[in-house]
Amino acid sequence: MVEGKVVVVTGAGGGIGRDIALAMASHGARVVVNDIGAAVDGEGRNAGPAQQVVDEIHALGGEAVPSTDTVAEAGNAAKIVQCAVDHFGRIDAVVNNAGILRDRFFHKMSVDEWDAVIKVHLYGAYFVSRAAATFFKEQNSGAMVHMTSTSGLIGNFGQANYSAAKLGIAALSKSIALDMLKFNVRSNCIAPFAWSRMIGAIPTDTEEQKARVARIQQMTPAKIAPLAVYLASDAAKEVNGQIFSVRNNEISLISQPRPVRTIHRSEGWTPQTIAEHAMPAMRANFYPLDRSADVFSWDPV
Template sequence: MSNDSPILDFKGRVAIVTGAGGGLGRQHALALAARGAKVVVNDLGGTVNGTGGSPVAAQAVVDEIKAAGGEAIANGASVTDFAAVQAMVAQAVEAFGRVDILVNNAGILRDKSFAKMELEDFRSVVDVHLMGAVHCTKAVWALMNEQKYGRIVMTTSSSGLYGNFGQSNYGAAKLALVGLMQTLSIEGAKNDIRVNCLAPTAATRMTEDLFPKEMLEAFRPEAVVPAMLVLAGQDAPNRTILCAGAGTFEAAHITLTEGRYIGIGDQVPEALAARLAEVTDRTGEQVPQSGAAQGSNEVAKGMAAARR
């Protein structure tokens, strides 16, 4: 580390980490507390597929933090219950005075191929990952706007960004979180609320069966935590999708190709089919700063064609 590297210090900051009773969430909570944050350790205490509930896991992490000299409180709210999430935020404010950081980490898995998946299993996964993050973010949003500071980390996934067999429900929910981040990062910018996504690759109880045994150590959850700390820090970027696993860090982008003006008319479908390779050519692609970039590109090309 160079002498001019920024120090990720969280003293005076208050963080809520959901799904923090084990795995990646536990590591997030421990790391934030070790660097000075006061932490609300939220965990329903359910199984990997979202059933059941127990306060034991969250309290065990709180005890761990306190034993190391940190400050933390436990919360057992289900992120699918907005009233319970609002009460969690109120609990955080009562105990610590504010909320600076929200790490939306809670999640469940109900993997099956789409052909065999029950709609309830699709709905439940979306409810926890997407609506759970919406509930928690909505519950802190006014508070962060009022204090003119906030750092929100959504947990997306390579399954959402790029697909994965048997995870249509999980992938849909995870990419939806990117869409949520894209707009909230724009809306929150004026009050220094920075919203980013973390795409972790880690061997937790949700994913450990996916890794070869010799790779389990490299993909331990601790290796992902540095990316979370950067995204939750005072000097965090805004609107970044940071990927992390086994000591490697990447950034993912949703890009827009330059495209081609093909026109309007009865023969355009055939023309588009014939020139599709040109339309999808990634040479000169951009990362738009908002959805308006697509329309702007189309208007510019249409006007250029009209002038010819």
């Protein structure tokens, strides 16, 4: 599917990123395996995870090189993209998968907890994509695959920083798709459901929580990889600006915000007429305070 292409996968030292990197290589891509080797909260540095995945790809007969630069700084993100060009002579796709978690209820969240997550997820997706965009524009081709989340698309408890970043990534992807369409550059999002260390801290204090974790554990990171490979391939040349979710063997196309109900008043509105007319007319179409689990309420098989 991606024979001869050069693909950068960030956060590829484990979990979803690792499986995407392995799948890209197994389908013929040359891969830059990027990972700083940090803990889930972004602390620490270790070159081992990236090199280990590179070694796995080499053992399978594929081509790969490690990168341990951070996506959260523009200069270092540019080095990740340059690594692909230096080693393989070009770059054809980026998968923005790197991420950290610093979960906290909003009224307790510190500025550092907010900033760290936004930097890695949203700034990271921007920095890597922006660095790749220069090459994509020159060669008149390229594909970007970004990891969003239903925590941002729908909602979740205790993740204001992560949710804001992930919804921002969906908007960033759509803007890239619009701005770079004339250069044959595509940009799409995946909202993955998969067990990884990123969600390994989910509490298991009750039988209900244990059952939920057991269900999530069945959703392996390897289930996400096929869609990422497809979106990076030429077979997906007509797929642009879309958001998909993957849960086990289930792929969903996710809706994007559009008007649901419109109320018009020829003489205009006052706060009182909004209260008396507009809101009562729209109330039946209000969205409840759903979380991701409320919308995806069935178990995928």
